[in-house]
Amino acid sequence: MITGIHIHNAAPQNEEWKQLLIQTLPERSPFENGDTLAFSRLSGRIMGTPSDETDYYIYLYELSQMENMHILSETLDKTIASDKFQAVQNIHMLNQKENGLSVNRLVAFLDRDQLIAGHSNPAMHRHIRQSLMKVLQTFITSHAQGTNDPDFRRLLLDIVKWSLNHLHPWMEQADISRQMPRVIWYGNGTKSNIYFLYYLMLIGCDVLLFHPEGKDLMKEIDPENEHSFVYTYPAVSSLEPFPNEKPERKSTVAYRSTKELDTILHHEGSQLYKPWQFRGHEPVAITLKTTYDELFLLAKEKAFIRPNFLVDRKRVEIPNLFAKVNGISANKKEYWDRLHTLVDYEESHVVRKFPFTNEVTANYQFHYSHCLTKEGDIDPEKLVMSNVWQYKHLPEEVQASMAQRISSMVRNPKFLTQGTETLEQVQLYLFTQAVHLQPELLRLIQTFDYSQTIPKLILYHTEMNGELTRSDAAAIYFLNELGIDIILYNPPGHRDIELFIEENQFDVHWLENMVFQQEFIEPSPLRRFFNRFTK
Known part of the structure; x- marks a missing residue:
């Protein structure tokens, strides 16, 4: 007679999870079937797709054809009998009346009204109850209002529905000493979906979450991978419908080899990046602190060459420049040569008249x-x-x-x-x-290939060419957030951007001479001629 349940969390290496998924509990290690039933559950998040995504969808289809394999994302039954619905409502109303029931009392009421899955073995029945208590406690811990959180009623109702519609019949049919329910979830999920999958994991079911786009649905609930492993494929693909028919294998050996080579050469850490490879990533500016001389050395470098460039599966950290140059250096030729070099970059947009934006005054x-x-x-x-x-x-x-x-x-x-x-x-x-x-x-933003050449906004502001307004500063601030280089020249050394943006957000370089009424000096025709042939 089983009097206790002890569950180990399998931690497969590489793609061992595929083999573990088809093994019975006695075939896995460790396993014990005495007074205590001890076994390994397989819980994991499968992120992205292999190089050939056709193989991925063929595998998913083959899983759906296996006996006792539950593709829950495609078969979720959201119905509930009216008497069960009313019973959940009564418990929720009592929870509100008492300003939050304890987890023990909540589960006791649910068990009393037969609103949770049960099992003929008392040890497993007790384990199912305790697992639900852990789930509810996790929700309470991560929500400031606990059971009074607006999402709690929906979560409680959904867990009851899916426990009665899915978990209870699965557990009734399962030989718990040989094989626990095996559950597949594909694609996106609601908060209730995620908590129910977490519940299944705690009970000891095999649960695998597949997301071809690489989204980690369990990250907030299981940030330390305590209850589930993470396996990451080398590529990501768009979220297609779950395959109801076996996909045809159309790719050739040469095509698959090319895809694999492409993944090896152009992965996030390779520094061999394709054009627009990270267009779907979120750009995050990492504004560099530089000396005046470094400003011009870094300005000509592509993003991935600069220090602190970093890319992962979702974000690109872009080392950009945000600086103000006050005054004009004693070496005027060097000053203008450097400024003209910045202006002449193909990716530069130059502002010499202010304001350069139209302030929106409507109430939004x-x-x-x-x-x-x-x-x-x-x-x-x-x-x-x-x-x-x-x-x-x-x-x-x-x-x-x-x-x-x-x-x-x-x-x-x-x-x-x-x-x-x-x-x-x-x-x-x-x-x-x-x-x-x-x-x-917008053109600066649209032409920005995050790992390559960084667009530049060059502003030349004097006491003669207008006032840099707050709406100008807001646009500058936003472009900096996107990772675009911004260099503001102010020959008389007057305050402008400092009036609107916190000064620790940009570098300020003071040159030797404060110069007034300094018109912008255009690059010489000869310089432009040579630049045309050196680009």
């Missing part, structure tokens, strides 16, 4: 509020789908990057308040200006 509070999450941050997906979004003509990846950086910029702005302005008003201001960029600034 409604649009801003509509894009916020419950936590008060901008949801990039909501922003891109909103009526206020002006950039739908741009490639989807560019839109996603812009929306992500707007969210990041607004969440923790390094932008100065004006007068009695509040932080919330600053956030609204940045949001409003960021969704109305000028066409020439």
